[in-house]
Amino acid sequence: MKLTILGGGGFRVPLVYGALLGDRAEGRVTHVVLHDLDPQRLSAVTRVLAEQAAHVPDAPEVSATTDLDEALRGADFVFSAIRVGGLEGRAEDERVALAEGVLGQETVGAGGIAYGLRTVPVAVDIARRVARLAPDAWVINFTNPAGLVTEAMSRHLGDRVIGICDSPVGLGRRIARVLGANPGEAWIDYVGLNHLGWVRGLRVAGRDELPRLLADPDLLGSFEEGKLFGVDWLQSLGAIPNEYLHYYYFNRETVRSYQQAEKTRGAFLADQQARFYEEMKRPDAAALTTWDRTRAEREATYMSENRETAGAGERDADDLSGGYEKVALALMRAIARDERTTLILNVRNQGTLSVLDADAVIEVPCLVDANGAHPVAVAPLPDHATGLVCSVKAVEREVLAAAESGSRTTAVKAFALHPLVDSVNVARRLVEGYTDVHPGLAYLE
Ligand code: G6P
Numbered sequence: 001m002k003l004t005i006l007g008g009g010g011f012r013v014p015l016v017y018g019a020l021l022g023d024r025a026e027g028r029v030t031h032v033v034l035h036d037l038d039p040q041r042l043s044a045v046t047r048v049l050a051e052q053a054a055h056v057p058d059a060p061e062v063s064a065t066t067d068l069d070e071a072l073r074g075a076d077f078v079f080s081a082i083r084v085g086g087l088e089g090r091a092e093d094e095r096v097a098l099a100e101g102v103l104g105q106e107t108v109g110a111g112g113i114a115y116g117l118r119t120v121p122v123a124v125d126i127a128r129r130v131a132r133l134a135p136d137a138w139v140i141n142f143t144n145p146a147g148l149v150t151e152a153m154s155r156h157l158g159d160r161v162i163g164i165c166d167s168p169v170g171l172g173r174r175i176a177r178v179l180g181a182n183p184g185e186a187w188i189d190y191v192g193l194n195h196l197g198w199v200r201g202l203r204v205a206g207r208d209e210l211p212r213l214l215a216d217p218d219l220l221g222s223f224e225e226g227k228l229f230g231v232d233w234l235q236s237l238g239a240i241p242n243e244y245l246h247y248y249y250f251n252r253e254t255v256r257s258y259q260q261a262e263k264t265r266g267a268f269l270a271d272q273q274a275r276f277y278e279e280m281k282r283p284d285a286a287a288l289t290t291w292d293r294t295r296a297e298r299e300a301t302y303m304s305e306n307r308e309t310a311g312a313g314e315r316d317a318d319d320l321s322g323g324y325e326k327v328a329l330a331l332m333r334a335i336a337r338d339e340r341t342t343l344i345l346n347v348r349n350q351g352t353l354s355v356l357d358a359d360a361v362i363e364v365p366c367l368v369d370a371n372g373a374h375p376v377a378v379a380p381l382p383d384h385a386t387g388l389v390c391s392v393k394a395v396e397r398e399v400l401a402a403a404e405s406g407s408r409t410t411a412v413k414a415f416a417l418h419p420l421v422d423s424v425n426v427a428r429r430l431v432e433g434y435t436d437v438h439p440g441l442a443y444l445e
Protein backbone atom coordinates (compact mmCIF):
# COMPACT_ATOMS: atom_id res chain seq x y z
CA MET A 1 0.00 0.00 0.00
CA LYS A 2 1.61 3.18 -1.19
CA LEU A 3 0.77 6.59 0.23
CA THR A 4 2.09 9.70 -1.47
CA ILE A 5 2.20 12.89 0.60
CA LEU A 6 2.23 16.12 -1.40
CA GLY A 7 3.74 18.85 0.73
CA GLY A 8 5.92 16.07 2.11
CA GLY A 9 8.46 18.52 3.50
CA GLY A 10 5.74 20.14 5.62
CA PHE A 11 6.03 20.56 9.34
CA ARG A 12 2.97 18.44 10.16
CA VAL A 13 4.07 15.38 8.15
CA PRO A 14 5.61 13.66 11.21
CA LEU A 15 2.12 13.66 12.76
CA VAL A 16 0.83 11.66 9.81
CA TYR A 17 3.78 9.29 9.88
CA GLY A 18 3.34 8.87 13.64
CA ALA A 19 -0.27 7.78 13.05
CA LEU A 20 0.89 5.29 10.39
CA LEU A 21 3.46 3.84 12.78
CA GLY A 22 0.66 3.05 15.20
CA ASP A 23 -1.30 1.12 12.58
CA ARG A 24 -0.40 -2.58 12.82
CA ALA A 25 -3.35 -4.01 10.93
CA GLU A 26 -3.37 -6.00 7.71
CA GLY A 27 -3.47 -3.82 4.60
CA ARG A 28 -1.70 -0.89 6.25
CA VAL A 29 0.51 1.58 4.42
CA THR A 30 3.89 0.03 3.69
CA HIS A 31 5.50 2.74 1.60
CA VAL A 32 5.36 6.50 2.01
CA VAL A 33 6.53 8.80 -0.78
CA LEU A 34 7.15 12.39 0.23
CA HIS A 35 6.91 14.96 -2.50
CA ASP A 36 7.93 18.59 -2.08
CA LEU A 37 9.31 21.33 -4.30
CA ASP A 38 12.03 22.09 -1.75
CA PRO A 39 14.72 19.41 -1.31
CA GLN A 40 15.94 20.91 1.98
CA ARG A 41 12.54 20.68 3.57
CA LEU A 42 12.23 17.11 2.28
CA SER A 43 15.55 16.16 3.79
CA ALA A 44 14.70 17.76 7.16
CA VAL A 45 11.38 15.89 7.41
CA THR A 46 12.86 12.62 6.15
CA ARG A 47 15.34 12.75 9.02
CA VAL A 48 12.56 13.29 11.55
CA LEU A 49 10.64 10.31 10.14
CA ALA A 50 13.73 8.10 10.24
CA GLU A 51 14.13 8.83 13.96
CA GLN A 52 10.43 8.19 14.56
CA ALA A 53 10.77 4.79 12.86
CA ALA A 54 14.02 3.83 14.57
CA HIS A 55 12.60 1.30 17.02
CA VAL A 56 9.41 0.36 15.23
CA PRO A 57 9.46 -3.02 13.49
CA ASP A 58 8.12 -3.01 9.91
CA ALA A 59 7.85 0.77 9.85
CA PRO A 60 6.59 2.03 6.49
CA GLU A 61 9.47 2.62 4.14
CA VAL A 62 10.01 6.30 3.26
CA SER A 63 11.30 7.79 0.04
CA ALA A 64 11.39 11.38 -1.11
CA THR A 65 11.30 13.09 -4.48
CA THR A 66 10.87 16.53 -6.04
CA ASP A 67 9.35 14.96 -9.17
CA LEU A 68 5.57 15.12 -8.92
CA ASP A 69 4.77 12.55 -11.62
CA GLU A 70 7.20 10.06 -10.14
CA ALA A 71 5.60 10.59 -6.73
CA LEU A 72 2.10 9.95 -8.06
CA ARG A 73 2.73 6.86 -10.16
CA GLY A 74 1.42 3.71 -8.49
CA ALA A 75 -0.01 5.55 -5.46
CA ASP A 76 -2.99 3.98 -3.70
CA PHE A 77 -3.63 7.10 -1.65
CA VAL A 78 -2.49 10.64 -2.23
CA PHE A 79 -2.56 13.12 0.66
CA SER A 80 -2.46 16.65 -0.55
CA ALA A 81 -1.14 18.98 2.14
CA ILE A 82 0.52 21.73 0.18
CA ARG A 83 0.83 25.42 1.00
CA VAL A 84 1.18 27.48 -2.15
CA GLY A 85 3.30 30.52 -1.32
CA GLY A 86 4.38 29.00 1.99
CA LEU A 87 3.76 30.53 5.40
CA GLU A 88 5.18 33.81 4.10
CA GLY A 89 2.29 33.80 1.64
CA ARG A 90 -0.13 33.17 4.51
CA ALA A 91 1.34 36.14 6.37
CA GLU A 92 0.80 38.35 3.29
CA ASP A 93 -2.80 37.09 2.99
CA GLU A 94 -3.35 38.30 6.54
CA ARG A 95 -1.43 41.57 6.28
CA VAL A 96 -2.99 42.90 3.07
CA ALA A 97 -6.54 42.28 4.32
CA LEU A 98 -5.94 43.73 7.78
CA ALA A 99 -4.42 46.85 6.21
CA GLU A 100 -7.77 47.30 4.43
CA GLY A 101 -9.64 46.82 7.70
CA VAL A 102 -11.08 43.42 6.77
CA LEU A 103 -10.34 39.98 8.14
CA GLY A 104 -6.99 38.51 7.21
CA GLN A 105 -7.10 34.84 8.09
CA GLU A 106 -5.83 31.63 6.54
CA THR A 107 -9.17 30.32 5.27
CA VAL A 108 -11.90 32.87 6.03
CA GLY A 109 -12.80 36.13 4.29
CA ALA A 110 -10.36 38.05 2.12
CA GLY A 111 -7.32 36.07 3.30
CA GLY A 112 -9.00 32.78 2.42
CA ILE A 113 -9.98 34.07 -1.03
CA ALA A 114 -6.41 35.14 -1.78
CA TYR A 115 -5.14 31.76 -0.62
CA GLY A 116 -7.79 30.01 -2.71
CA LEU A 117 -6.90 32.00 -5.83
CA ARG A 118 -3.26 30.96 -5.46
CA THR A 119 -3.97 27.36 -4.63
CA VAL A 120 -6.74 26.30 -7.01
CA PRO A 121 -4.61 26.32 -10.21
CA VAL A 122 -1.96 24.19 -8.49
CA ALA A 123 -4.55 21.79 -7.05
CA VAL A 124 -6.19 21.42 -10.47
CA ASP A 125 -2.84 20.57 -12.03
CA ILE A 126 -2.32 17.91 -9.37
CA ALA A 127 -5.82 16.51 -9.92
CA ARG A 128 -5.23 16.24 -13.66
CA ARG A 129 -1.97 14.40 -13.10
CA VAL A 130 -3.56 12.01 -10.61
CA ALA A 131 -6.35 11.27 -13.09
CA ARG A 132 -3.71 10.41 -15.69
CA LEU A 133 -1.01 8.67 -13.62
CA ALA A 134 -2.88 7.09 -10.71
CA PRO A 135 -6.53 6.90 -11.81
CA ASP A 136 -7.44 4.40 -9.10
CA ALA A 137 -5.90 6.40 -6.27
CA TRP A 138 -7.98 8.09 -3.58
CA VAL A 139 -7.01 11.68 -2.94
CA ILE A 140 -7.36 12.97 0.60
CA ASN A 141 -7.19 16.72 0.55
CA PHE A 142 -6.15 18.77 3.55
CA THR A 143 -4.86 21.65 1.54
CA ASN A 144 -6.75 24.76 2.62
CA PRO A 145 -9.16 26.31 1.96
CA ALA A 146 -10.12 22.65 2.09
CA GLY A 147 -13.74 22.81 0.88
CA LEU A 148 -12.95 25.03 -2.08
CA VAL A 149 -9.80 23.11 -3.04
CA THR A 150 -11.64 19.78 -2.79
CA GLU A 151 -14.37 21.11 -5.08
CA ALA A 152 -11.76 22.28 -7.61
CA MET A 153 -10.16 18.83 -7.60
CA SER A 154 -13.52 17.01 -7.74
CA ARG A 155 -14.15 18.55 -11.16
CA HIS A 156 -11.35 16.27 -12.39
CA LEU A 157 -11.50 13.39 -9.94
CA GLY A 158 -15.18 13.12 -9.08
CA ASP A 159 -15.78 11.45 -5.72
CA ARG A 160 -12.22 10.07 -5.63
CA VAL A 161 -11.15 13.22 -3.82
CA ILE A 162 -12.32 13.67 -0.24
CA GLY A 163 -11.55 16.74 1.86
CA ILE A 164 -10.75 16.51 5.54
CA CYS A 165 -10.61 18.85 8.48
CA ASP A 166 -10.05 18.25 12.17
CA SER A 167 -12.36 20.97 13.44
CA PRO A 168 -15.78 19.23 13.28
CA VAL A 169 -14.52 16.11 15.03
CA GLY A 170 -12.77 18.25 17.65
CA LEU A 171 -15.99 20.19 18.25
CA GLY A 172 -18.05 17.01 18.50
CA ARG A 173 -15.55 15.59 20.97
CA ARG A 174 -15.66 18.67 23.19
CA ILE A 175 -19.47 18.71 23.23
CA ALA A 176 -19.64 14.99 23.99
CA ARG A 177 -17.18 15.36 26.85
CA VAL A 178 -18.96 18.26 28.46
CA LEU A 179 -22.16 16.19 28.33
CA GLY A 180 -20.37 13.26 29.93
CA ALA A 181 -20.87 11.14 26.80
CA ASN A 182 -18.35 8.91 25.10
CA PRO A 183 -17.31 10.76 21.91
CA GLY A 184 -16.94 7.41 20.14
CA GLU A 185 -20.60 6.57 20.74
CA ALA A 186 -22.10 9.95 19.86
CA TRP A 187 -23.74 10.77 16.55
CA ILE A 188 -22.93 14.35 15.66
CA ASP A 189 -25.50 16.17 13.56
CA TYR A 190 -23.18 18.65 11.85
CA VAL A 191 -23.46 20.27 8.44
CA GLY A 192 -22.27 23.28 6.44
CA LEU A 193 -19.18 24.13 4.46
CA ASN A 194 -15.62 23.61 5.65
CA HIS A 195 -14.95 26.01 8.57
CA LEU A 196 -18.61 27.11 8.29
CA GLY A 197 -20.76 24.48 9.95
CA TRP A 198 -23.02 24.01 12.97
CA VAL A 199 -23.67 21.16 15.40
CA ARG A 200 -27.45 20.96 15.69
CA GLY A 201 -27.67 17.81 17.74
CA LEU A 202 -25.63 15.11 19.46
CA ARG A 203 -27.38 11.80 19.79
CA VAL A 204 -26.35 9.10 22.20
CA ALA A 205 -28.30 5.87 21.90
CA GLY A 206 -30.83 7.70 19.74
CA ARG A 207 -31.45 10.51 22.24
CA ASP A 208 -30.47 14.08 21.44
CA GLU A 209 -28.38 15.39 24.34
CA LEU A 210 -27.70 18.85 22.90
CA PRO A 211 -30.88 20.46 24.34
CA ARG A 212 -29.60 19.53 27.82
CA LEU A 213 -26.37 21.44 27.10
CA LEU A 214 -28.15 24.45 25.61
CA ALA A 215 -30.45 24.67 28.62
CA ASP A 216 -27.63 24.69 31.16
CA PRO A 217 -25.64 27.97 31.25
CA ASP A 218 -23.00 26.53 33.60
CA LEU A 219 -22.32 23.57 31.38
CA LEU A 220 -22.45 25.71 28.27
CA GLY A 221 -20.00 28.22 29.72
CA SER A 222 -17.57 25.52 30.74
CA PHE A 223 -16.17 24.56 27.37
CA GLU A 224 -14.26 26.32 24.64
CA GLU A 225 -17.09 27.25 22.26
CA GLY A 226 -19.20 28.44 25.20
CA LYS A 227 -16.46 30.88 26.15
CA LEU A 228 -15.73 31.84 22.58
CA PHE A 229 -19.29 32.66 21.53
CA GLY A 230 -20.89 33.37 24.89
CA VAL A 231 -23.71 31.42 26.52
CA ASP A 232 -26.45 33.84 25.39
CA TRP A 233 -25.48 33.70 21.75
CA LEU A 234 -25.32 29.90 21.71
CA GLN A 235 -28.76 29.77 23.32
CA SER A 236 -30.10 32.22 20.70
CA LEU A 237 -28.67 30.14 17.89
CA GLY A 238 -29.83 26.83 19.36
CA ALA A 239 -26.75 25.21 17.86
CA ILE A 240 -23.00 25.12 18.44
CA PRO A 241 -21.10 26.73 15.58
CA ASN A 242 -17.69 25.70 14.37
CA GLU A 243 -15.13 27.96 16.04
CA TYR A 244 -14.39 29.58 12.65
CA LEU A 245 -17.87 31.15 12.78
CA HIS A 246 -16.37 33.45 15.39
CA TYR A 247 -14.92 35.37 12.46
CA TYR A 248 -18.46 36.07 11.24
CA TYR A 249 -20.32 36.59 14.49
CA PHE A 250 -17.60 38.71 16.11
CA ASN A 251 -15.91 40.05 13.01
CA ARG A 252 -15.28 43.61 14.15
CA GLU A 253 -13.62 42.55 17.40
CA THR A 254 -11.47 39.96 15.67
CA VAL A 255 -10.29 42.33 12.96
CA ARG A 256 -9.37 44.90 15.60
CA SER A 257 -7.48 42.47 17.78
CA TYR A 258 -5.66 41.01 14.78
CA GLN A 259 -4.70 44.49 13.68
CA GLN A 260 -3.29 45.18 17.12
CA ALA A 261 -1.44 41.89 17.47
CA GLU A 262 2.32 42.09 17.34
CA LYS A 263 2.40 39.36 14.71
CA THR A 264 -0.24 37.57 12.73
CA ARG A 265 -0.52 33.80 13.07
CA GLY A 266 1.05 33.30 9.64
CA ALA A 267 4.00 35.57 10.43
CA PHE A 268 4.54 33.84 13.77
CA LEU A 269 4.53 30.38 12.20
CA ALA A 270 6.69 31.51 9.28
CA ASP A 271 9.43 32.67 11.71
CA GLN A 272 9.13 29.62 13.89
CA GLN A 273 9.30 27.12 11.07
CA ALA A 274 12.09 28.94 9.32
CA ARG A 275 14.08 28.39 12.52
CA PHE A 276 13.26 24.68 12.48
CA TYR A 277 14.38 24.17 8.87
CA GLU A 278 17.45 26.33 9.54
CA GLU A 279 18.44 24.23 12.56
CA MET A 280 17.94 21.10 10.51
CA LYS A 281 20.62 22.22 8.06
CA ARG A 282 23.17 21.15 10.69
CA PRO A 283 24.00 17.54 9.87
CA ASP A 284 24.28 16.67 13.57
CA ALA A 285 20.91 18.21 14.58
CA ALA A 286 18.75 15.84 16.66
CA ALA A 287 15.88 15.80 14.20
CA LEU A 288 13.00 14.46 16.28
CA THR A 289 13.93 16.48 19.37
CA THR A 290 14.16 19.67 17.32
CA TRP A 291 10.82 18.98 15.68
CA ASP A 292 9.16 18.13 19.00
CA ARG A 293 10.41 21.27 20.65
CA THR A 294 9.15 23.46 17.80
CA ARG A 295 5.79 21.73 17.90
CA ALA A 296 5.44 22.24 21.65
CA GLU A 297 6.11 25.98 21.20
CA ARG A 298 3.56 26.12 18.42
CA GLU A 299 0.90 24.47 20.51
CA ALA A 300 1.59 26.65 23.52
CA THR A 301 0.79 29.69 21.40
CA TYR A 302 -2.05 28.13 19.46
CA MET A 303 -5.00 29.90 20.99
CA SER A 304 -3.38 33.15 21.99
CA GLU A 305 -1.93 33.75 18.55
CA ASN A 306 -4.66 32.25 16.50
CA ARG A 307 -8.04 32.91 17.97
CA GLU A 308 -8.77 35.53 20.57
CA THR A 309 -10.81 33.70 23.11
CA ALA A 310 -11.36 33.46 26.80
CA GLY A 311 -10.94 29.75 26.32
CA ALA A 312 -7.26 30.16 25.53
CA GLY A 313 -5.26 27.24 26.75
CA GLU A 314 -8.31 25.15 27.55
CA ARG A 315 -7.78 22.67 24.77
CA ASP A 316 -6.02 19.46 25.58
CA ALA A 317 -3.07 18.17 23.60
CA ASP A 318 -5.27 16.04 21.40
CA ASP A 319 -7.32 19.02 20.33
CA LEU A 320 -4.24 21.14 19.85
CA SER A 321 -2.52 18.75 17.52
CA GLY A 322 -5.77 18.82 15.60
CA GLY A 323 -6.00 15.12 15.25
CA TYR A 324 -6.29 15.61 11.50
CA GLU A 325 -3.85 12.77 11.00
CA LYS A 326 -6.31 10.54 12.85
CA VAL A 327 -9.12 11.58 10.55
CA ALA A 328 -6.88 10.84 7.55
CA LEU A 329 -5.89 7.43 8.88
CA ALA A 330 -9.47 6.48 9.78
CA LEU A 331 -10.60 7.46 6.29
CA MET A 332 -7.83 5.49 4.63
CA ARG A 333 -8.50 2.39 6.72
CA ALA A 334 -12.21 2.49 6.01
CA ILE A 335 -11.60 2.67 2.27
CA ALA A 336 -8.68 0.23 2.08
CA ARG A 337 -10.25 -2.45 4.29
CA ASP A 338 -13.90 -1.74 3.73
CA GLU A 339 -14.18 -1.06 7.47
CA ARG A 340 -17.41 0.88 7.60
CA THR A 341 -17.25 4.04 9.64
CA THR A 342 -18.79 7.50 9.93
CA LEU A 343 -16.65 10.61 9.53
CA ILE A 344 -17.42 14.28 8.93
CA LEU A 345 -15.88 14.95 5.52
CA ASN A 346 -15.89 17.34 2.58
CA VAL A 347 -17.69 15.68 -0.31
CA ARG A 348 -20.02 16.58 -3.15
CA ASN A 349 -23.45 17.53 -1.91
CA GLN A 350 -25.47 15.11 -4.08
CA GLY A 351 -28.74 16.51 -2.83
CA THR A 352 -27.88 16.55 0.90
CA LEU A 353 -28.53 20.30 1.24
CA SER A 354 -31.33 21.06 -1.20
CA VAL A 355 -30.33 24.73 -1.52
CA LEU A 356 -27.01 23.76 -3.15
CA ASP A 357 -26.41 21.95 -6.42
CA ALA A 358 -25.18 18.36 -6.55
CA ASP A 359 -21.52 19.24 -7.23
CA ALA A 360 -21.09 21.75 -4.42
CA VAL A 361 -18.64 20.36 -1.89
CA ILE A 362 -20.07 20.51 1.63
CA GLU A 363 -18.92 19.26 5.05
CA VAL A 364 -21.23 16.60 6.39
CA PRO A 365 -21.22 13.23 8.18
CA CYS A 366 -20.49 10.47 5.69
CA LEU A 367 -20.63 6.71 5.72
CA VAL A 368 -17.29 5.49 4.47
CA ASP A 369 -16.51 2.09 2.98
CA ALA A 370 -14.48 0.65 0.10
CA ASN A 371 -16.62 2.62 -2.34
CA GLY A 372 -15.71 5.94 -0.76
CA ALA A 373 -17.60 8.51 1.32
CA HIS A 374 -21.37 8.82 1.07
CA PRO A 375 -23.07 11.83 2.69
CA VAL A 376 -25.92 10.96 5.02
CA ALA A 377 -29.27 12.71 4.96
CA VAL A 378 -29.43 15.69 7.30
CA ALA A 379 -32.14 18.14 8.32
CA PRO A 380 -32.07 21.45 6.42
CA LEU A 381 -30.15 24.34 7.95
CA PRO A 382 -32.05 27.27 9.46
CA ASP A 383 -32.36 30.31 7.17
CA HIS A 384 -29.55 32.35 8.74
CA ALA A 385 -27.11 29.47 8.20
CA THR A 386 -28.43 28.73 4.71
CA GLY A 387 -27.84 32.40 3.87
CA LEU A 388 -24.19 32.26 4.92
CA VAL A 389 -23.55 28.90 3.29
CA CYS A 390 -25.06 30.03 -0.01
CA SER A 391 -23.19 33.32 -0.13
CA VAL A 392 -19.85 31.76 0.75
CA LYS A 393 -20.42 28.99 -1.80
CA ALA A 394 -21.19 31.67 -4.41
CA VAL A 395 -17.86 33.33 -3.53
CA GLU A 396 -16.06 29.98 -3.88
CA ARG A 397 -17.61 29.57 -7.31
CA GLU A 398 -16.25 32.99 -8.34
CA VAL A 399 -12.81 31.95 -7.10
CA LEU A 400 -13.01 28.77 -9.19
CA ALA A 401 -14.15 30.78 -12.21
CA ALA A 402 -11.34 33.34 -11.76
CA ALA A 403 -8.76 30.56 -11.44
CA GLU A 404 -10.05 28.95 -14.60
CA SER A 405 -10.33 32.07 -16.75
CA GLY A 406 -7.56 34.17 -15.22
CA SER A 407 -10.03 37.05 -15.05
CA ARG A 408 -9.15 39.83 -12.63
CA THR A 409 -12.71 41.13 -12.86
CA THR A 410 -13.99 37.78 -11.62
CA ALA A 411 -11.43 37.85 -8.80
CA VAL A 412 -12.76 41.28 -7.76
CA LYS A 413 -16.26 39.83 -7.81
CA ALA A 414 -15.19 36.98 -5.51
CA PHE A 415 -13.85 39.42 -2.88
CA ALA A 416 -16.71 41.88 -3.30
CA LEU A 417 -19.44 39.27 -2.78
CA HIS A 418 -17.92 37.92 0.43
CA PRO A 419 -20.04 38.80 3.48
CA LEU A 420 -16.91 39.94 5.34
CA VAL A 421 -15.75 42.37 2.63
CA ASP A 422 -17.78 45.55 3.03
CA SER A 423 -17.22 47.47 -0.20
CA VAL A 424 -16.58 46.81 -3.86
CA ASN A 425 -13.80 49.41 -3.67
CA VAL A 426 -12.14 47.42 -0.90
CA ALA A 427 -12.39 44.32 -3.11
CA ARG A 428 -10.66 46.18 -5.96
CA ARG A 429 -7.84 47.32 -3.69
CA LEU A 430 -7.48 43.82 -2.26
CA VAL A 431 -6.93 42.40 -5.73
CA GLU A 432 -4.32 45.11 -6.35
CA GLY A 433 -2.64 44.48 -3.02
CA TYR A 434 -2.58 40.72 -3.39
CA THR A 435 -1.39 40.65 -6.98
CA ASP A 436 1.45 43.01 -5.97
CA VAL A 437 2.81 40.62 -3.36
CA HIS A 438 1.92 37.13 -4.63
CA PRO A 439 3.79 35.73 -7.62
CA GLY A 440 1.20 32.93 -7.56
CA LEU A 441 -1.45 35.44 -8.69
CA ALA A 442 0.45 36.61 -11.76
CA TYR A 443 -2.03 34.69 -13.90
CA LEU A 444 -4.80 37.20 -13.18
CA GLU A 445 -5.23 39.60 -16.07
C1 G6P B 1 -7.20 23.91 12.30
C2 G6P B 1 -7.92 23.87 10.97
C3 G6P B 1 -6.94 23.75 9.84
C4 G6P B 1 -5.95 24.88 9.93
C5 G6P B 1 -5.27 24.89 11.28
C6 G6P B 1 -4.41 26.12 11.43
O1 G6P B 1 -6.58 22.70 12.55
O2 G6P B 1 -8.84 22.84 10.89
O3 G6P B 1 -7.64 23.77 8.62
O4 G6P B 1 -4.99 24.79 8.91
O5 G6P B 1 -6.22 24.93 12.31
O6 G6P B 1 -3.53 25.90 12.46
P1 G6P B 1 -2.19 26.74 12.53
O7 G6P B 1 -1.47 26.18 13.71
O8 G6P B 1 -1.48 26.56 11.22
O9 G6P B 1 -2.64 28.17 12.74
Ligand code: MN
Residues within 6 Å of the ligand: 146, 164, 165, 166, 167, 195
Ligand atom coordinates in the same frame (compact mmCIF):
# COMPACT_ATOMS: atom_id res chain seq x y z
MN1 MN C 1 -9.55 22.75 8.78
